Each structure stands twice: as structure tokens, then as C-alpha cells.
Amino acid sequence: MSYWHSMNWHTEGIRVVAPVKWRRFDGLVSVFWEAESQAGAKGYYLADDPRIMIFFNDVSSRIQMSNRNGGLSHYRPMTRAVYVPAGVPMWTSSRSMHRFSHLNLHMHKDRLLRFLSPSVGNSAALTALRRPVEIQDLGAIETLAGLLVDEISNPSKHAVYAESLVGSIVAGLLDIPEQDGEKANGRLTQAQMNRLVSRIDGLGDCRMSVAEMAAAVGLSESWFSNVFKQTTGKTPLQWQLGKRIDLAKKLLLEGDLTVADIAAQLGFSDQAHLTKVFRQVVGQTPAAWRRMQQTR
Structure with a gap:
């Protein structure tokens, strides 16, 4: 399939700092960018086909993204890997000056269907292509992306090698339902x-x-x-509470915030509320736990 991606895009305050590297495959275009973003830099992107962005450094504290044009209330941190379905717009905003590198994979919808349908069925494949995905913990996807960038930069193997890497990234990133979906x-x-x-x-x-x-x-x-509950063994609110206590531990260790400050930052009603929940989960008060960690 002779294919070149179509995308409307506009950026302000972002400049490329190294030659762009790219290769064109069967229904796929892989592009590796290295760039520098100024504080306040902005971007707008809208593609006719699905695409994947994989960042090789953590930009969650520096770049915000949104799929709605408007105020900052719609924005969220940019994760290290993003799958954007066809026709879904993206706005980005940079909080501070930084350098970043990322791999863009532009894929024709029919090419993805040919890849996924034999294994998961046409209906499940179409469902997966419509679902956006955002993940911060890349795991093996980062290794696969690095191998693909190496092959884009210095081609040494048959195109099927690079195409198989793209396929593995797609299979590892997309939210592909099992059988009849999650209810199965x-x-x-x-x-x-x-x-x-x-x-x-x-x-x-x-x-x-x-x-x-x-x-x-x-x-x-x-x-x-x-x-x-079937997946985690906890209710959604119990799971969230555990995440908040994990964050409280991090704040207790990394800074000089008081327990009252941490309680306010994490949305507990007051210091006593945080202390009660912390003791129930951890077995100690926040102050006692902090002292114990500091003496280790």
C-alpha cells in the first residue's frame, strides 16, 4: 500500500534540534523527532488516520494535553505513550523550556485492521481503534520503540522487521477487548x-x-x-484511598511538609482524618512512620 499520512498541525515555540528521521512502510509511516520546547509553547494536531506518540523521556510535568479547545481546566499531563484514534484533535501546552524526543507512528486504518482482525476479529479490532490510550509506564514498549528508532536511523534489515516492531507496539499499547469485551x-x-x-x-x-x-x-x-472489584479485589474508592496513602508516604519522605499540609493537599478533611486513615492502612501514624523511615 502506497501511503503517506495526512495531518493538520500547527506549533508555536517548538523547534527541531536534529534531522528528522523517518521511514515509510506498508500502510505505515514512522518518524523520530528531537525537539526543544519553550515555556508557553503550543501545538495543535489533527490526523485523518490513527497515530501513536511515544516519548523517550518523562514529559508529564512539562507538557499538558487536551482533546478539547478551551481553558486549562481541560488539560491533563502528557503521558509517555498516547494512542490517538483517527479524527481526534489534540492540543498541547508546555509549562517550561525542555528538550524531548519522541517516535510518531502514523498508520492507515485498513492496515491496522488487516493486522488485528485475523487474531481478535473485525468487531474487536474496530472497537480497539476507536479507543484512545494514554499510559505512563511503558515497560517493553520502550524497548520496542528504541529498536524501531535504530532501524529507522540506520536501516539494516528487511522492512518486515520494522513492520513487526510496529505491530508489537500496537498490540502492546492498544486496548484490545477479549472475545466479546470486558464482560467475557x-x-x-x-x-x-x-x-x-x-x-x-x-x-x-x-x-x-x-x-x-x-x-x-x-x-x-x-x-x-x-x-x-473482580480485577483488583478492592472497590474503586478503596483503591483510590490506597493510592492517596502511597502519595502521602512520598510527600512525607521527599519534603518538609507537615502532616496537616499533606492532609490538605490530598483532600483529607483535616490532619486527624489523614492520621486515622494512614494508621488503618499502614499500621502507624504518619509522624511515626516518617520518623521510622528517617532512622533507617
């Missing part, structure tokens, strides 16, 4: 859990309503609560 086994997929973890880790207080969590993975609130 009553559990969330790993991609859905990754999406939830990424979304809640991007919040300052690790707090989302059950309705917001359900919407993030494309399920009804009632069904989500059921399969979430």
Missing part, C-alpha cells in the same frame, strides 16, 4: 488499568469519582464497579 471474563483489561493508573497519577490528590473512572475506560458506572 468480568475483569478490566491491562490497558484499561494502565489508563486508570496514568489518569489518577496525573492528579494532584489522586481523587476521581467512580463515574469519572468508569468513563475513562468506557464502561457504565454500575458495571465498572463490579469488574473493578
Whole structure:
């Protein structure tokens, strides 16, 4: 398939700092960028076909993204890997000056269907292509992306090698439903859990309503609560509470914030509330736990 991606885009305050490296394959275009972004830099991107962005450094504290044009309330931290379905717009905004490198994979929809359908069925493949994905913990995807960048930069093998790397990245990143979807086994997929973890880790207080969590993975609130308990052994609010206590531990160790300051930052009603919950989960008060960690 002779293919070249079509995308409307505009950037301000972003400049390329090294020659762009790219290769064109069967229904695929792989592009590796190295760039520098100024504080306040902005970008707008809209592609006719699905695409994947993989960052080789953590930009979550520096770049914000949104799929809605408007105020900053719509923005969220940019994760290290993003799958953007065809026709979904993206706006970005940089908080500070920084350098970054990322791999862009532009893929013709029919090419992806030919790759996925024999294994998962046409319906499941179409469902996966419509679902956006955002993950922060890349795992093996980062290794695959690095191998693909090496092959783009210095081609040494048959094109099937690079195409197979793209296929593995797609299979590892996309939220592909099992059989008839999540209801087949009553559990969330790993991609859905990754999406939830990424979304809640991007919040300052690790707090989302059950309705917001359900919407993030494309399920009804009632069904989500059921399969979430089957997947994690906890209710959504119990799981969130554990994430907030983990964040409280991090704040206790990394800074000089008082327990009252941490309670306010994480949305507890007061210091006593945080202390009570912390003791229930950890077995010690925050102050005692901090002292114990500092003496190790």
C-alpha cells in the first residue's frame, strides 16, 4: 500500500534540534523527532488516520494535553505513550523550556485492521481503534520503540522487521477487548488499568469519582464497579484511598511538609482524618512512620 499520512498541525515555540528521521512502510509511516520546547509553547494536531506518540523521556510535568479547545481546566499531563484514534484533535501546552524526543507512528486504518482482525476479529479490532490510550509506564514498549528508532536511523534489515516492531507496539499499547469485551471474563483489561493508573497519577490528590473512572475506560458506572472489584479485589474508592496513602508516604519522605499540609493537599478533611486513615492502612501514624523511615 502506497501511503503517506495526512495531518493538520500547527506549533508555536517548538523547534527541531536534529534531522528528522523517518521511514515509510506498508500502510505505515514512522518518524523520530528531537525537539526543544519553550515555556508557553503550543501545538495543535489533527490526523485523518490513527497515530501513536511515544516519548523517550518523562514529559508529564512539562507538557499538558487536551482533546478539547478551551481553558486549562481541560488539560491533563502528557503521558509517555498516547494512542490517538483517527479524527481526534489534540492540543498541547508546555509549562517550561525542555528538550524531548519522541517516535510518531502514523498508520492507515485498513492496515491496522488487516493486522488485528485475523487474531481478535473485525468487531474487536474496530472497537480497539476507536479507543484512545494514554499510559505512563511503558515497560517493553520502550524497548520496542528504541529498536524501531535504530532501524529507522540506520536501516539494516528487511522492512518486515520494522513492520513487526510496529505491530508489537500496537498490540502492546492498544486496548484490545477479549472475545466479546470486558464482560467475557468480568475483569478490566491491562490497558484499561494502565489508563486508570496514568489518569489518577496525573492528579494532584489522586481523587476521581467512580463515574469519572468508569468513563475513562468506557464502561457504565454500575458495571465498572463490579469488574473493578473482580480485577483488583478492592472497590474503586478503596483503591483510590490506597493510592492517596502511597502519595502521602512520598510527600512525607521527599519534603518538609507537615502532616496537616499533606492532609490538605490530598483532600483529607483535616490532619486527624489523614492520621486515622494512614494508621488503618499502614499500621502507624504518619509522624511515626516518617520518623521510622528517617532512622533507617
